[in-house]
Amino acid sequence: MTEPHIAFLGLGAMGFAMSTHLVRSGFRVTGFDIWQPTLDRWQQTCTEISKQSGSGAEPKFQATTSCSEAVKSGANIVILMVATHYQANSALFESGAVNDLPKDIPVVIMATVPPMYPLEVRKRLTEEYNRPDIIVVDAPVSGGVARSQNGTLTVMASSDDPANLEHSLVKTCISALSSNGKTLFPIPGTLGAGTSAKALNQVQCGIHIVGASEIMTLAALAGLNTKTFFDTVQQPQSSSTDGLSKEKFRYGWTWMLTNRAPRMIDPSLPIASAISIINKDVGIIVDEETRLKVELPLLNTANAQLKQCMDSGIAGWDDAYITKFYLDPTLKDETRMNTVISQASSSTSTVQDVEQVTETVLQAHALINLVSAYETVQFAGALDLMGEKQRDMWFRLIAGAAGGSTVFEEVVPVAFGEATWTDGFKKWTSSKLGSAWDLSKVEKLVEEVKRKNPEFKPVLVEGAIKFAKELSQ
Known part of the structure; x- marks a missing residue:
């Protein structure tokens, strides 16, 4: 098999971690980023990786100052991991790199882009540049920087020919980033199916990132110790029996809360994902709502919160710090903005109230x-x-990816088991509101916290309460 030589275009947080993992794994990588300091840091990191290997072999990495140079460096596969589809167009087409692509080279789009974009790339390559030979693969990822660093990303892959996913270079490179292929999900359909599956995951992620901040803020303002509350969320209730996860967590658990809460309560932890990133991803879905004539009210509410954060000038903040916006939308009262942090070392609830308040806050999150x-x-x-194979695929990948939640893992199979999926949701929701969840206690707690803290706007919880009432009727 020909050894992969990867032209890796885009060295932002995710791209940096992915590309350096590939270098660490022994791949030959030529890296490019438009921002020279990032390129310099990438070169230095790869040099350190090479020294640590101690092999004494010739380094298998190089940094280049243009996309054309990257693809002319001897590369036999291109990976695009830029921030937006506009940047993808710039890297591939506007830079002129398309004219330097070797014959039959695979171009793997791993960035989060609109679902129609991979097909647009295919069309431009064929019709505008007369390059039908170039293989296009749509393979967005989920899992954040941590899983990028160790090559355990969830990858959702599709192409206009299923055989493209079996191409030796494509399969080798993608597998190296997806737990040796264990977290690689080939999505049935043509180009764009992978990105569509990623968009589904991002509906969950977009709501859950904002939701995690809202719920941690609610916990803090309700007087709970936020670290203890987070530890409670993390306690597994039982072992999973369906193979989707190793443990079954209590209602109110989400992957995003697990990932973001440590940074909400400990400001010394490094930034991992800026608000601008999830704002961009959610914006893609909002645009798709218009194109597809579908409305997602809670996603739109989360989007409005993100937009307000962006407009407040905190686009570069870690998205875990949306708690600060919830606590003080003016972003002027530092003490108040740090309530989630300060409540990690104190509690104002009475001992006998803690368990009940904790459970009520968890139910509020479960409703979201x-x-x-x-x-x-x-x-x-x-x-x-919604084809049977398609929905099974995206359900399993979301359940094991950044969009995962205990509620999602439990309710969706019930929904698909009924005559219509909406009937399934109604059945499941009615059973929970009649036993495990007390909607009146959630409403009472939310109203009490709002009365004491008028600036706090728990818009996702309130929207979810309204939805649950309508669904259970």
């Missing part, structure tokens, strides 16, 4: 997770991803 699951399935229908 219920609506996010509902809107995900609704969006899947609009994207025409």
Whole structure:
């Protein structure tokens, strides 16, 4: 098999971690980024990796100052991991790199882009540049920087020819980033199917990132010790029996809360994902709502919160710090903005109240997770991803990826087991509100916290309460 030589275009947080993992794994990588300091840091990191290997062999990496240089460096596969599809166009077409692409080279789009974009790339290559030989693969990822660093990303791959996913260079490179292929999901359909599946995951992620901040803020303002509350969320309730996860967590658990909460309560931890990134991803879905004529109310509410954060000038903040916006939308009262942090070392609840308040806050989060699951399935229908094989694939990948939640993992199979999926959601919701969840206690707690803290706007919880009432009627 020909050894992969990767032209890796885009060395932002995710691209940097992915490309250096490939270098660490022994791949030959030529890296490019438009920002010279990032390129310099990448070169230095790769040099350190090479020294640590101690092999004494010739380094298998190089940095280049243009996309054309990257693809002319001897590369036999291109990976695009830029921030937006506009940047992808710039890297591939506007830079002129397309004219230097070797014959039959695979171009793997791993960035988060609109679902129609991979097909647009295919069309431009064929019709505008007369390059039908170039293989285009749509392979967006989920899992964040940490999983990029160790090559355990969830990858959702599709192409206009299924055989492209079996191309030796494509398969080798993608597998190296997806747990040796264990977290690689080939999505049935043509180009764009992978990105559509990623969009479903991002419905969950977009709501859950904002939701995690709202719920940690609610916990803090309700007087709970935020670290203890987070530790409670992390306690597994039982072992999973369906193979989707190793443990079953209590209602109110999401992957995003697990990932973001440590940074909410400990400001010394490094930034991992800026607000601008999830704002961009959610914006893609909002644009798709218009194109597909579908409405996702809670996702739109989360989007409005993100827009307000962007407009407040905190686009570069870690998205875990959305708690600060919830606590003080003016972003002027530092003490108040740090309430989630300060409440990690104190508690104002009485001992006998802690367990009940904790459970009520968790139920509030579970209601948000219920609506996010509902809107995900609704969006899947609009994207025409409701074939049995397709829905099984995207359900399993979301359950094990950054969009995962206990509620999603439990309610969606019930929904698919009924005559209509909406009937399934109604059945499941009615059973929970009649036993495990007390909606009146959630409403009472939210109203009490709002009365004491008028600036706090728990818009996702309130929207979820309204939805649950309507669904259970």
